[in-house]
Amino acid sequence: MSRRCVITVGDLGEFGVVARIARRLPQGESVLLGPGDDAAVVKAPDGRVVVTTDLLIEGRHFRRDWSSAYDVGRKAAAQNLSDIAAMGAIPTTLVVGLGMPADVPVEWVDGLADGFRDECALVGASVAGGDIAGSELVVIGVTALGDLAGHAPVTRSGARPGHVVAYAGRLGYAAAGLALLGAGIVPADGPLLEAVEAHRRPRPPYGQGPEAARLGATAMLDVSDGLLQDLGHVAEASGVGISLDPAAFPVGEPVAAAAKELGTDPLDWILTGGEDHALAAIYPPEVRLPPHWTVVGRVSDGANVKVSGRATGPGGWDHFRA
């Protein structure tokens, strides 16, 4: 006979897990009908709703030995809330599908739910519903909804020659942290730990999404696959070229410290590292940008993204080829 000390999701069963998660998730003011029915009902005061979805797979997008359940929840929420912000919208609601093996401790699920709750709280959103399924690996399907509050969505196709390229948020931090973990370095404190924390838990500049819409941004996206690759989508969708000035990018202290530790050029992480969920936006040249936007380039005729005048490869991350 063995003494069982860990309660698993298999012990609680599907409905037990659902009830336990729902108790940890306060409902925001956008939610008219929350968990417990066939579907949730959410306010859409603008008469339009912005919607995005992401699938996170254990071993591909997160590792349970590298990130806590709480951090996985924060990150899963963040990358979807950030996609809403990148349209110039205000995130209102998430729904979450969670697949997992029966032997996952319920404490892990508690941590995940708390991570979702706390990341949502940063923008006044909440988890309005979800689905639980059995799975060999932990799989998280997240869908975020948002409200445009009367503004036109900021797409990828509005960049015009003469406009400027700016970003808000952080670049290269998460890539630096991932590289440290990959090299077996688990820092206890200081800037290296800050880099690892940035990998575990991005800090998207949510408020700058709707701000960019108000300021008149002509294109915007969330930097999730690397700045070069993501701006390549803007260049293609807008039919323009984009030139970046590498000297214009500040190098954060954690990025600089990690680059020194691993003997790498920090600009590689800044230009091709994903997962920080900075916002990259294109503005007409006359727009006066608040100081948290850093101008790093210009839009021109032509095609593709150039750095110091040189064409760049695709860079970034391809989920099947990498």
Place this chain on the structure above:
Amino acid sequence: MSRRCVITVGDLGEFGVVARIARRLPQGESVLLGPGDDAAVVKAPDGRVVVTTDLLIEGRHFRRDWSSAYDVGRKAAAQNLSDIAAMGAIPTTLVVGLGMPADVPVEWVDGLADGFRDECALVGASVAGGDIAGSELVVIGVTALGDLAGHAPVTRSGARPGHVVAYAGRLGYAAAGLALLGAGIVPADGPLLEAVEAHRRPRPPYGQGPEAARLGATAMLDVSDGLLQDLGHVAEASGVGISLDPAAFPVGEPVAAAAKELGTDPLDWILTGGEDHALAAIYPPEVRLPPHWTVVGRVSDGANVKVSGRATGPGGWDHFRA
């Protein structure tokens, strides 16, 4: 040297697969901005949006050797569109996250997309966006949005003693088909094939959801885990008892044929079989129901669901305990 005859998703890469899928998915009139940006923008004319999500995992919810890609797409769409209908709403849009191994043939993905397209077309909805990820198993995260068109959502909590219980759609068909496949029977035609087809591709009575809202249904849900278990949710949420009359259930020819083939009581499948996505609704006794609604029971004081006056066990499907 081997000659490669099958193009895989790994050959096309993430963006190639996304572009290929997007070309197969026409955008409905609810979609203001479709695939290709950080998020989609969808009409929400009612000022509210109904949202539901499901996660389908290969080996748990479908098998690639038992169902074609097209049927998996039809079924994945159906179960989410049905959840929207079960609130009394009209489905408008899906977003889909798709995780899969690099060796999946692109033809499989084509079939899946076509299945989503055709099931959505039944209700005038469309796939407005999605996400592609690498995964060891095929994983499909589906989120559906819908419009209430001015009606109150029909929840699970409005059943009152004296009301009647009715259902629209099919019961027991999919369970009969699954039992045949599980017994190694692969029928070529006739009612047994019809049962297997019902497992592969449910036919939810979508239009009856908004119809029930108009008729004044006081509670409704999609029968996905089995009628007994699902009506148990209504009994609990409404604080009532529900009594079913087993003689009131018509036994479909495919269900009867499969039961005869396997020596089973067809009522087991009708009462506990999931995945047909019938709609079960509760109506005040004075409502005159159209003929596609079959009255099968009554709401009473008390608790739980009784069949012929006898209390029932939980039945149905628990994703961790089954």
